[in-house]
Amino acid sequence: MLTRFFDQLDRWLIAVAAIILIGLGTLMNLEVGARTLLSRSTQVSDEFSGYGLCAITMLCLVPAMRRERFLRVDGIVERLSLPLQRAAETFGALIGLAVSAVLCWATGKLAWTSFQFDSRSIEMSQTPLAWPQALMPLGFALLALAFAETAWRKLRGTAASRAEERS
Secondary structure (H helix, E strand, O other): OHHHHHHHHHHHHHHHHHHHHHHHHHHHHHHHHHHHHHOOOOOOHHHHHHHHHHHHHHHOHHHHHHOOOOOOOHHHHOOOOHHHHHHHHHHHHHHHHHHHHHHHHHHHHHHHHHHHOOOEOOOOOOOEOHHHHOHHHHHHHHHHHHHHHHHHHHHHHHHHHHHHHHO
C-alpha cells in the first residue's frame, strides 16, 4: 500500500516540479526581456528563482531516491551475495531514514523560528521566509518515509530469500 502511495506521489511531485520549472523559465525570460527592452529589472526574479530551485530540489528528492538516482557506490555491493546486497541496501536505507529525519527536524525548527519572528527576505518583496522554508521539512519528511518504505521492502526481500534458502 505504501509503495502504491509513493508511486502516485512521485507523479504528482514531478508534475508540480515541472510547473515550477516552467514558471522559473518564464520569470527568467521576463527578467531578460525587461532588462533588454525597458532597461529595468523585475526586482524579484533572482529571489524567486532561488525559492523555485529549492522547491524543485525538495520535491524531486523522493522520485530521485526511489529511482536510485542518488549518488551510489555499487562496486562493492554488486560483488556481494544477494542476501548481503539486500542487507547492505537495507542498512543504507536506514541511514538515509535517520539523516532525513534529522534534516526534517532541523529545517522544521528553522521554518518555525522564521514564522515566530516573522522573518522576511531582505529583498524588495519582503517575502515571509517561513513559506519557502516550509518546503524543506516537508521534502525531508517525505524522503524519510520513502527511505522507510525502501528499508521495509528490502527487509521483506531478505526474509523471503532466507525462507527460500531453507526450503
